[in-house]
Amino acid sequence: MAVTGAGTPMDHRAAGRRLDRVVKAAGLDVAGETRITPHQLRYTFGSLLLEAMVPVSRVSRLMGHANEAITLGVYAHEIERHENAERTRESMRTAFGSGTFLERSGEKTQVTGAEAELPKVASLRAFRER
Structure with a gap:
């Protein structure tokens, strides 16, 4: 919940206006x-x-949902997307090994560990485009 300077609850319109100012100040507003x-x-x-x-x-608790069923309902497609991505990563590891090969001046270098992991980032852009 967002609150005003006086500590009273802020309605969603006021929170949106404040966020607009923050986004603009950070240079994140794009025409x-x-x-x-x-x-x-x-x-x-x-x-x-x-x-x-x-x-x-x-x-569920952090989001303030009444129960886990609400959380699962809201985020079911995100959970499914994550599980699909994990299955794809595992298939790729099985097929091609655990790392990524980079070619540098005629030699191959295998990248392993954290550097080889695919990024796991939820995209605001994907949410916007719905």
Whole structure:
């Protein structure tokens, strides 16, 4: 919940206006792009928690949902997307090994560990384009 300087609850329109100012001050407002809303930030927060494998029960509490079923309903497609991505990564590892080969001046170097991991980032842009 966002609050005013006096500590009273801020309605969603006021929170949106304040976020607009922050986005503009940070240089993140792009002509022709839809604006970033508090709801998008909330949704992204929940998505990132689930992507980081935070238990659904904890995500549900942090999001203020009455129960886990609500969280699962809201984020079911995100959970499915994450599971599909994991299956794809595992298939790629099985087929091609655990690292990525980079060619540098005629020699091959295998990148392993964290550098070889595919990024796991929930995209605000994908949410905007719905």
